[in-house]
Structure formats: structure tokens, C-alpha cells
Amino acid sequence: MAATVSGPIGRSLKRLEDGRLLRGEAQFVDDLRPERCLHVSLLRSPVASGRLAGVDTSAALAAPGVVSVFTADDLVGSCRPLAVHLTTPGAVSPERPILATDRVRFVGEMIAAVVADSRYLAADAVELISPDIEHLPAVVTFEDAVAESAPVVHEAVPENIYYLGHRSYGKVEDAFERADVIVEGEVTHPRVAAAPIECRGVVASPDGDGGVVVWTSTQVPHIAADAIAECLGLERSKVRVVAADIGGAFGVKAQVYPEEILLAWIARRVGTAVKWIETRSEHMQAASHARDQNVKFSAAVREDGRVLGLRATIFSSIGAYGIRPFGPLLDPLGTAGLMTGPYDIRDYEYDTYAVATNKSPEGPYRGVGMVTAVLAHERLMDLVAARLKLDPAQVRRVNFVRPEQMPYISVTKHPYESGDYAAALESALV
Known part of the structure; x- marks a missing residue:
């Protein structure tokens, strides 16, 4: 007796999303507008290799609209570095700090995060942070x-x-x-x-039950959720990652980035939703x-x-x-x-x-x-x-x-x- 096919299994399916996208009804990360949402801007290393002796955030903290400024010291004990967990014999891959600790290793590595009432106030305050970096010889080729x-x-x-x-x-x-x-x-x-039309972006919000919900422009939501839970010391069930419409990726979003970990940590720390939207210059520096x-x-x-x-x-x-x-x-x-x-x-x-x-x-x-x-x-x-x-x-x-x-x-x-x-x-x- 011939098997009957029901449902989508074994059938050729038409694309489902085109009409909504053509009508302008897509929802990308920057389209999200949570209530009481704060905005994050990131200070990134201007040098390829250097010893980070300290970070003076006092002027940024005093800037208009600034709620918090975070450095690596604030993450100690509550946010682990991002680990890879390699299984290939002979391969090594050091843990990646979410915010740079004593060293910066590439132009664009995150040093500090400003949380403010608007994206523009946060970006202005980042300009007031003074990192003390001793330049070191860089390995380029x-x-x-x-x-x-x-x-x-x-x-x-x-x-x-x-x-x-x-x-x-x-x-x-x-x-x-x-x-x-x-x-x-x-x-x-x-x-x-890669240069997708939509750069990276993250919105994170505490869920009211000790967990966190993260909307991110990613190709690997489940892998991202695993990493967020691991870094924040949460049960996996406490982390929900949502990847809605993605404005291009080409592979550059098929990995976990420290920004996703950081935004989840900040949301839980400040107790409200936070948003970070990558600029094109950030993307060219810090995306893979x-x-x-x-x-x-x-x-x-x-x-x-x-x-x-x-x-x-x-x-x-x-x-x-x-x-x-x-x-x-x-x-x-x-x-x-x-x-x-x-x-x-x-x-x-x-x-x-x-x-x-x-x-x-x-x-x-x-x-x-x-x-x-x-x-x-x-x-x-x-x-x-x-x-x-x-x-x-x-x-x-x-x-x-x-x-x-x-x-x-x-x-x-x-x-x-x-x-x-x-x-x-x-x-x-x-």
C-alpha cells in the first residue's frame, strides 16, 4: 500500500515570507521598541596590540543621560569569558573576554560599554572614556x-x-x-x-523570572542561547534567543559574538531592556x-x-x-x-x-x-x-x-x- 504524504514533509514548499517583506512588514532588531529601553554604545580598542593599564570612565559617568558605564572589572564573578570547547586534537583556542581585561588584541575589541537614555547620548559618552593603553608590537602577517x-x-x-x-x-x-x-x-x-544590509544588533530584556530574552541578528540562535547561559551561569531554560528577520548575513552571523553575551548581562544588571545596534564602521572592525x-x-x-x-x-x-x-x-x-x-x-x-x-x-x-x-x-x-x-x-x-x-x-x-x-x-x- 502506497504511503500518503501529509503536511510539509516530502513536499516542495513555496516561500512563505515574501509578501510580508515586500509590504515592509519585516521586523529587524532595530525595529524593536521595548518600553523603558536603554541604549548601549561600546568603546573599542583603537590599536591592534596593547597592554590595557586602566580605563577612566568618570567623565562618561557624568555625561547627560548616562545610566551606567561598565568595564571588565564589573563582569568579574558574574560573566565568564566566551569559550569555544574544541574537540580537534592539537587545536587551541583561548577564551575570549567579553570586555578586554589587561590586553587588547585587535582594533575593534570591546573595552567598555556605556548605557544611556538614547543611542546618541551613549555614543557621545563613549568619546569621554580614556583608556590607558601601552602600545605593543602587533603580529599582522x-x-x-x-x-x-x-x-x-x-x-x-x-x-x-x-x-x-x-x-x-x-x-x-x-x-x-x-x-x-x-x-x-x-x-x-x-x-x-561580509557587508549585509543589516549590521549586527542585539536587544536584551530580563524576563522577570531570573532569565533573559535576547533578540539578535543571528544565524545560530540555539548556539547563541547555549553560550549566553554558560557565560552568565544560568540554566539553559532561563535563556531565550529570538532571531526574527535577518537583513543579510552570508555567514558573518553564524557564530556567537561577545556583544550578545554583554547585552544579556547588562539587561539583567540594570533590570530593563537594552539595545545595541552596530554601526557600519564597527561592523568592518569587529565583525568577523x-x-x-x-x-x-x-x-x-x-x-x-x-x-x-x-x-x-x-x-x-x-x-x-x-x-x-x-x-x-x-x-x-x-x-x-x-x-x-x-x-x-x-x-x-x-x-x-x-x-x-x-x-x-x-x-x-x-x-x-x-x-x-x-x-x-x-x-x-x-x-x-x-x-x-x-x-x-x-x-x-x-x-x-x-x-x-x-x-x-x-x-x-x-x-x-x-x-x-x-x-x-x-x-x-x-
């Missing part, structure tokens, strides 16, 4: 991070290496011994940042960036252009902290796993380094790991063609995974469900 006697971003991260991963698949040495030529190359992908990678590769190649084996060394500038829930591993492992791309390369090995730098933390952005990997393996195909004086299209043809190999499992265990890469190439060449 991959080369800086791993150089001898390099400044250390975290004492808990010796040699500025969050993670070093090595994997070897197949018989790489044998492939290089059989090669007619060895082709080497290098690509660098610059650091990039992506990529910032360098790949050096070496390929064992047959005279007809067939790649027999591949070695890659990948450096990823992770920034000042790993992020929750991914730690420092997203791009380093993503790029390493996708280096072979649409090409049937079965003998492959890599070393991938996640390095600490004095930059905004690195996080997800569209095509995590894939974009740099594509840049590398397509550059490889062009270099092979140039070295052997072959047509670049023909080099790709002899290396593609063939349709009859589908479904295909790459050497790094990525499943390829279907595809005819040669046909796609031919259509592009017409």
Missing part, C-alpha cells in the same frame, strides 16, 4: 606570526599557532618519483568582510573577517598534463581569537579538504597552519575554504599548461573527475553527487 622571536598574541598559544594539521592520502612520494615535471606555485587570498590565506603548492605532473600528486602548505590568519562554535579551524581545514576540487587527484598531502594575528577574528563567509582552494587548483592548472606548453583547457580535461566516476568520493572524503565538468567547460568555451 603570516610571516610575522611564525617568525623567530615574533611577538606572542596569546601566552597560551606558543609560536602563534592555534593549529597545525598534517594529512597524507595515497602514495604521494611515489607520485613525485613518477613525475615528468614538478610544477610549483603560490596564491594569496586577501582578507575580506574571512579568508586571509596563503597556499604554496607543488604538483607531480605527467608530460600530458595529468597531475599525479599534490602537496600543499596552507597558512590562514585566524586573527586574535577563535570563534564559537568553530574555533580557529574553518578556513584552514576547509581549504585543505577542498584543494583537489573537480580534479581526480588521489595522491595528496597537506600541512595547514592556523596562526594567531592581531586582527579581527576570522569566521565563516560564503564558500568557506572553497574560494582559496579554487584559486589554488585553478592556478595550478594554468601553471601546468604554461610549463608544458599545453592548452589550459586540455590540461583541465585530462584531470577532471569523469561523469562515469559519479557519485565520486574525493581523496579527502568529500562526496560529489553528480556533475559533468568537461561538458560545463565546453559550454563556457563556446
Whole structure:
């Protein structure tokens, strides 16, 4: 007897939200107007690396409309740092303070929070705070991070290496011994940042029963709720996170930010709703960036252009902290796993380094790991063609995974469900 389908399971569904959005009835974080809502503005570090000796908040506290000013000292005992809880062997990711304590590690790191009657009064008061910062040498590039006697971003991260991963698949040495030529190359992908129309924003309110409700522009509400409960020492049932309409994200909102923890803490501390809406300049400084990678590769190649084996060394500038829930591993492992791309390369090995730098933390952005990997393996195909004086299209043809190999499992265990890469190439060449 045939099964009958009822409800949404197994059915193709039409989009449900379009009409409401087109009529201007969306509700983004900044559209929320809780009663007696106070506004938060944040003092952020103007330097990439420094020792924070103190923060003078007296002038800000005396400013019109200011209710409170908070620094890291106020959080002691009631708000824990944001932890990542890595399970990957060999990886480290230091806890991230919600407000900077004795060190600042990137431009945009939060130092203090002003709570005031309006957003503008809060922003004005932030300008009156005087942080005492002793500038320290900053680690900016991959080369800086791993150089001898390099400044250390975290004492808990010796040699500025969050993670070093090595994997070897197949018989790489044998492939290089059989090669007619060895082709080497290098690509660098610059650091990039997502720019959603809606920047980040948080509204938090005590729920009257010892808990807190947090409205935030996030792609991971459940993960955010877990982190808020953990940092504030609350039972998970005491934290409710609401992600209503999101004005774009592209991955930059697929993590937990310290601002979400801080606003929840402030709401419980002042006993009323509080709101923080990120400015575009804040977003470019303090929201996560992506990529910032360098790949050096070496390929064992047959005279007809067939790649027999591949070695890659990948450096990823992770920034000042790993992020929750991914730690420092997203791009380093993503790029390493996708280096072979649409090409049937079965003998492959890599070393991938996640390095600490004095930059905004690195996080997800569209095509995590894939974009740099594509840049590398397509550059490889062009270099092979140039070295052997072959047509670049023909080099790709002899290396593609063939349709009859589908479904295909790459050497790094990525499943390829279907595809005819040669046909796609031919259509592009017409």
C-alpha cells in the first residue's frame, strides 16, 4: 500500500515570507521598541596590540543621560569569558573576554560599554572614556606570526599557532618519483568582510523570572542561547534567543559574538531592556573577517598534463581569537579538504597552519575554504599548461573527475553527487 504524504514533509514548499517583506512588514532588531529601553554604545580598542593599564570612565559617568558605564572589572564573578570547547586534537583556542581585561588584541575589541537614555547620548559618552593603553608590537602577517622571536598574541598559544594539521592520502612520494615535471606555485587570498544590509544588533530584556530574552541578528540562535547561559551561569531554560528577520548575513552571523553575551548581562544588571545596534564602521572592525590565506603548492605532473600528486602548505590568519562554535579551524581545514576540487587527484598531502594575528577574528563567509582552494587548483592548472606548453583547457580535461566516476568520493572524503565538468567547460568555451 502506497504511503500518503501529509503536511510539509516530502513536499516542495513555496516561500512563505515574501509578501510580508515586500509590504515592509519585516521586523529587524532595530525595529524593536521595548518600553523603558536603554541604549548601549561600546568603546573599542583603537590599536591592534596593547597592554590595557586602566580605563577612566568618570567623565562618561557624568555625561547627560548616562545610566551606567561598565568595564571588565564589573563582569568579574558574574560573566565568564566566551569559550569555544574544541574537540580537534592539537587545536587551541583561548577564551575570549567579553570586555578586554589587561590586553587588547585587535582594533575593534570591546573595552567598555556605556548605557544611556538614547543611542546618541551613549555614543557621545563613549568619546569621554580614556583608556590607558601601552602600545605593543602587533603580529599582522603570516610571516610575522611564525617568525623567530615574533611577538606572542596569546601566552597560551606558543609560536602563534592555534593549529597545525598534517594529512597524507595515497602514495604521494611515489607520485613525485613518477613525475615528468614538478610544477610549483603560490596564491594569496586577501582578507575580506561580509557587508549585509543589516549590521549586527542585539536587544536584551530580563524576563522577570531570573532569565533573559535576547533578540539578535543571528544565524545560530540555539548556539547563541547555549553560550549566553554558560557565560552568565544560568540554566539553559532561563535563556531565550529570538532571531526574527535577518537583513543579510552570508555567514558573518553564524557564530556567537561577545556583544550578545554583554547585552544579556547588562539587561539583567540594570533590570530593563537594552539595545545595541552596530554601526557600519564597527561592523568592518569587529565583525568577523574571512579568508586571509596563503597556499604554496607543488604538483607531480605527467608530460600530458595529468597531475599525479599534490602537496600543499596552507597558512590562514585566524586573527586574535577563535570563534564559537568553530574555533580557529574553518578556513584552514576547509581549504585543505577542498584543494583537489573537480580534479581526480588521489595522491595528496597537506600541512595547514592556523596562526594567531592581531586582527579581527576570522569566521565563516560564503564558500568557506572553497574560494582559496579554487584559486589554488585553478592556478595550478594554468601553471601546468604554461610549463608544458599545453592548452589550459586540455590540461583541465585530462584531470577532471569523469561523469562515469559519479557519485565520486574525493581523496579527502568529500562526496560529489553528480556533475559533468568537461561538458560545463565546453559550454563556457563556446
